[in-house]
Amino acid sequence: MTAPRTTADGVLADRYGRVARDLRVSLTDKCNLRCTYCMPAEGLPWLAGPQLLTDAEIVRLVGVAVRRLGVTEVRFTGGEPLIRPGLPGIVSAVAALSPRPRISLTTNGIGLARLAPALRAAGLDRVNVSLDTLDGARFAALTRRDRHADVLAGLAGAAAAGLTPVKINAVLMRGVNDDEAPELLRFALAHGYELRFIEQMPLDAQHGWDRAAMVTADEILAALRTAFDLRPDSAERGAAPAETWLVDGGPARVGVIASVTRPFCGDCDRTRLTADGQVRNCLFATEESDLRGALRAGADDEDLARRWQAAMWGKRAGHGIDDPSFLQPARSMSAIGG
Numbered sequence: 001m002t003a004p005r006t007t008a009d010g011v012l013a014d015r016y017g018r019v020a021r022d023l024r025v026s027l028t029d030k031c032n033l034r035c036t037y038c039m040p041a042e043g044l045p046w047l048a049g050p051q052l053l054t055d056a057e058i059v060r061l062v063g064v065a066v067r068r069l070g071v072t073e074v075r076f077t078g079g080e081p082l083i084r085p086g087l088p089g090i091v092s093a094v095a096a097l098s099p100r101p102r103i104s105l106t107t108n109g110i111g112l113a114r115l116a117p118a119l120r121a122a123g124l125d126r127v128n129v130s131l132d133t134l135d136g137a138r139f140a141a142l143t144r145r146d147r148h149a150d151v152l153a154g155l156a157g158a159a160a161a162g163l164t165p166v167k168i169n170a171v172l173m174r175g176v177n178d179d180e181a182p183e184l185l186r187f188a189l190a191h192g193y194e195l196r197f198i199e200q201m202p203l204d205a206q207h208g209w210d211r212a213a214m215v216t217a218d219e220i221l222a223a224l225r226t227a228f229d230l231r232p233d234s235a236e237r238g239a240a241p242a243e244t245w246l247v248d249g250g251p252a253r254v255g256v257i258a259s260v261t262r263p264f265c266g267d268c269d270r271t272r273l274t275a276d277g278q279v280r281n282c283l284f285a286t287e288e289s290d291l292r293g294a295l296r297a298g299a300d301d302e303d304l305a306r307r308w309q310a311a312m313w314g315k316r317a318g319h320g321i322d323d324p325s326f327l328q329p330a331r332s333m334s335a336i337g338g
């Protein structure tokens with residue numbers, strides 16, 4: 001396969017035959033929590049204002065991806081995307097694109113109870129809310145902020161506003177919350193939320209990740225099976241990162257995103273745009289392509305699309321976490337956009 005020369009090719013392909021249709025857009029690197037597996041207590045050196053894409057620049061780049069490059073899913077993330085003041089306006093501008101992409105948001109849920117109706121009205125389709133524990137004191141220790149009640153209210157507000165299916169993302173850590181898998185699932189089932197566990201990845205700013213200490217997908221499933229009957233879900237997985245199981249005969253499901261122990265790089269359909277306008281072809285990429293500079297230098301949409309295609313063409317076959325030569329990317333999860 002040869003690299004695309006023009007955007008007439010119309011897709012974000014790579015040399016391994018994968019095509020990216022799912023765009024993750026980070027709206028800010030800042031956050032109002034300090035999850036221990038993500039960032040240090042003191043926070044990080046945040047991007048300066050002029051480094052951030054403006055709302056109009058974000059909409060322009062998402063438009064290039066949707067109208068010229070075959071992107072059909074747009075997920076806003078961060079940092080914490082709800083702290084970006086222009087979020088409802090960005091969502092409504094993206095919802096007005098043709099063809100209209102599906103639009104979702106990954107959030108820690110703080111402020112969602114208040115914002116959910118406006119986001120729904122703007123065109124947001126769904127949310128993923130991160131919740132790692134049902135215990136308020138544990139939550140405060142894990143996130144270094146006492147905001148558990150806000151997250152629970154955010155989940156309820158999202159469901160009430162119709163941002164469904166509401167999904168919950170949970171990361172388990174050994175000796176911290178790894179005893180909560182069945183309880184988290186019970187909670188999700190009781191409220192009609194879809195729970196997905198994510199294996200902890202080496203993307204923390206403190207470089208404290210330890211393969212040996214990580215709670216694996218197998219351990220999570222074993223813990224769930226002490227309380228539930230899990231059967232493989234026969235629904236087509238496609239490029240979805242979560243492997244799903246039917247709980248107690250279904251229709252409720254639970255998912256596990258085993259990025260480390262069962263990598264799904266061969267089916268990856270992601271492309272990423274950071275809050276400062278860099279394209280990343282993988283969470284674990286060590287190189288980025290600068291669209292902000294090109295855009296501010298006057299590049300037209302055709303030129304931006306070509307640069308985006310070139311960035312994706314160089315995507316590696318896999319993340320290589322298990323290779324001895326693996327290098328953790330310079331940016332951490334919150335700065336990339338998880």
Ligand SMILES: C[S@@+](CC[C@H](N)C(=O)[O-])C[C@H]1O[C@@H](n2cnc3c(N)ncnc32)[C@H](O)[C@@H]1O
Nearest residue numbers: 038078079080106107108130169200201333338
């Ligand atoms: C980086 S956050 C950004 C959006 C929002 N602040 C949130 O927490 O949902 C996106 C997701 O990445 C997850 N995450 C952060 N650091 C991680 C790590 N080292 N390994 C696995 N997942 C991680 C979080 O739990 C969250 O579900």
Ligand code: SF4
Nearest residue numbers: 031033035038108334
């Ligand atoms: S995981 Fe999300 S909520 Fe937690 S510190 Fe990172 S960006 Fe913030």
